[in-house]
Amino acid sequence: MEFAIEVDGLRHSYGKRVIYRDLNFKVPRGKVFALLGKNGVGKTTLIKILMGFLRPAGGACRILGDESHNLSPETRRRVGLLFEGHLAYEFMSIESVERFFASFYPQWQPELYYGLTDKLGLPGSHKIGNMSEGQRSQVVLGLIMAQQPDLMILDDYTMGLDAGYRRLFLDYLAEYLAEGDKTVLVTSHIVQDLERFVDEVIFLEKGGLATQMPLESFLRGFRQYCLPKDNGVKTPRRGAAIKNVEESRDEYLLYSFEGPEAVGRCLAEQGFASQKLEIRPMSFEDAFIGFTGRY
C-alpha cells in the first residue's frame, strides 16, 4: 500500500526536552485523518515537520515518498498547506492571488476557487488584508482546492472562525473530497466538527506515543463509565483495562476500550465495588477528553 505520510521512528527534542523518542504512524492515501492531542504533546512540532519546515533530529518523515524536510518542487506541487491563522498574501487581491498561484500548478482549476470566493460577494479587486478571518479562510481553502493537491495538510483551520464559517469551510471541503481520491491531515481545537468528515484519528500523547484508529472504531469502542464515589480516600488508578480516570464532585469517570466486565474486574482488583458501574454515552469531544485526559 502506498502511503501519503510515513512517520517512522521519529525523534525530536528542543535542547534537553524530548518531544518524541520513537514516533510511528502511517497515513494511507485517500482518507481524511485528524491529528489530535492536548496542548504540549508536540502537535505543532509534528505539523512543522510534516509541512517540511523543521528537520527532525532522527527517524524519518516521508511525504508522498520524499523526506518532508527536503521535498522536491514536484512533490511540493502535490501538497497543499493551510497554515494556522489562514496565512495569505494580504497585499494581494482576490483576483491577483488566483493569477499568482495558477502559474505554479498545471492542474489549476479556477472554477473551484471562484466557486468559493464568489460566495463572499466581494469584488475581485478586494484586498485579502481587508478581509475578516472567515472570509480569508474561504480564499485560502479555495486556493488549496484549485491547486488539486494529492495531500492537504490543514493546521487548525478553525482558528478565528465562528460556527457559521467553520460549517461553511467543512461543507466545501467535504464536497471537494467527495469528488476525488485526496488525502487530508487536519488538526483542530474544535474536535466535534471533525466527526462529520474524518475517517481516522491519530491521537498524539505526551512522550511521543501515537494511537491511530478509524474514527468509527474509536466512537464505538471507547467507553465512558461512571462510578459513584463511596466516601473512601482511594481513587481508581489507570492501567490494564482503564485508559484514564477523571474525578468530579460525586463520581469517577473511567474511560476504557474494554467492556464492563473487564473494567469491573480491574476495579475489583483495586478494591472498588463495581456493582454501581454504569456506561454513560458521550460525544466525540467527551471521548477525546476522556482519551487524552483533562490535564
Place this chain on the structure above:
Amino acid sequence: MFRSILLKEYTKLKAFWLAGLALNLCVAGYVLVALRKLFALDHAEVVWYRVIHLGQTFYDPFMYLPVITGLFMAVAQFLPEMKNHRFRISLHLPLAPHLIVLGHVLVGLGAVVLILAADLLALAAMTSLYFPAEVVAVTLATALPWLLAGLTAYLGAALVLLEPGWRLRVFNLAVSLGLTGLFLHQGAPGAYQRILPLLFILVLAFTPSVLLPAYRFRYRKD
C-alpha cells in the same frame, strides 16, 4: 513561475517604492535649495573654492539617505514575511528555494537601485548646474559608495530579518553594520574612487549570503 514571484514582490512593494522615491526626491529638492542658497549668500568663486580646494560637500544629506532607503525597502519586503512566518507560503511553492529567495532579493534590490539611480541622476544634474565636469565627477565618485551602502543595508536587513535564530541574527547584524559602515567612511570626497570596482564586487559577493538565513528558515532543526 519565476516571473510570478517578481510580479508578486512588485505588487507588495510598489506603494513602499513610491514612498521611498518621494522621500529621496524631497531630499534632492532640499539639497538643490540649499545649494542655491550657498550661491545666493556667497560669491560663486568662494563657493567653488570651498568645494574644489577645501573639499567641502554640499550634498551631505545624501550620505545616509541610501542606507535609510535600503533599510526601508528591506523592512517593507521582509517584515510581513516574518510575521507568523508567512514566508512559508512562498517557500512551499514548487520552485527551487534559491530561486524563490533570489527572486525576492532581485526585486528588492531592483527597487532600491532604481531609487538610488534617481538620486545619482538628481545629484549629477544639480551639480552640473553650478560646477564644472570635474566637480560632477568627484561628487558622483563620493556618492557612489554611499549608494552601495544602501544596497548593503538592504541585504544586511534582509539577512537579519530572515534569520530564524537570535544568535546568528545578532552576528548578521554586526557583519551588516560593519560592512555598511565601511562604505560610509571616506576621508575626503572621492577617496574611494580607485577602489569603487572592489566595493561593487563586495556588494555582489554579499548578495548570495541572504540564501543562508533563508535556507536556515526553510530547513531549520530547532
